[in-house]
Amino acid sequence: MSNARNLLVIWHSRTGASKAMAQAAADHPNANLMRARDVSAVHLLAHAGFLFVGPENLAALSGEMKEMFDANYYPVLGRLEGRAYATIVAAGSDGEGAQRQLDRIATGWRLRRVADPMIVRFDAQTPEAILAEKSPCNKVLHDCRELGSGLAEGLSMGLF
Secondary structure (H helix, E strand, O other): OOOOOOEEEEEOOOOOHHHHHHHHHOOOOOEEEEEHHHOOHHHHHOOOEEEEEEEEEOOEEOHHHHHHHHHHHHHHOOOOOOOEEEEEEEEOOOOHHHHHHHHHHHHHHOOEEOOOOEEEEOOOOOHHHHHOOOOOOHHHHHHHHHHHHHHHHHHHOOOO
């Protein structure tokens, strides 16, 4: 599996944007990448920190990301206190609803935010634009890579 100083990048994507951002963020030897539906309590407990990457759907977390939290919430409750986390939200125009929801869940687990929220807005307003495949620009991917690397390095050095 992994050791307790590694970063777990957990993602869900409907249009490709969150997947691409998660892959960029996990581009580090001390980072592990997992799709939300494959994450279990064992995976969460085996990592020192988390980067949650997913889309906002209807002003909330995507269903698959929310299901990951629902399925694992109680099995790890009381066992993750103080572990580091950060977030990347892919949004059409807002992203704040999903971000608030992520923060509320992380507060319940008593996780510690160690980086500012990253909300990437794709300005999708029509049904066609919302459903279309999305590719984050190079700057966004660079920022995701930097966030993931910073988290992974900080965890491996014991800073978080």
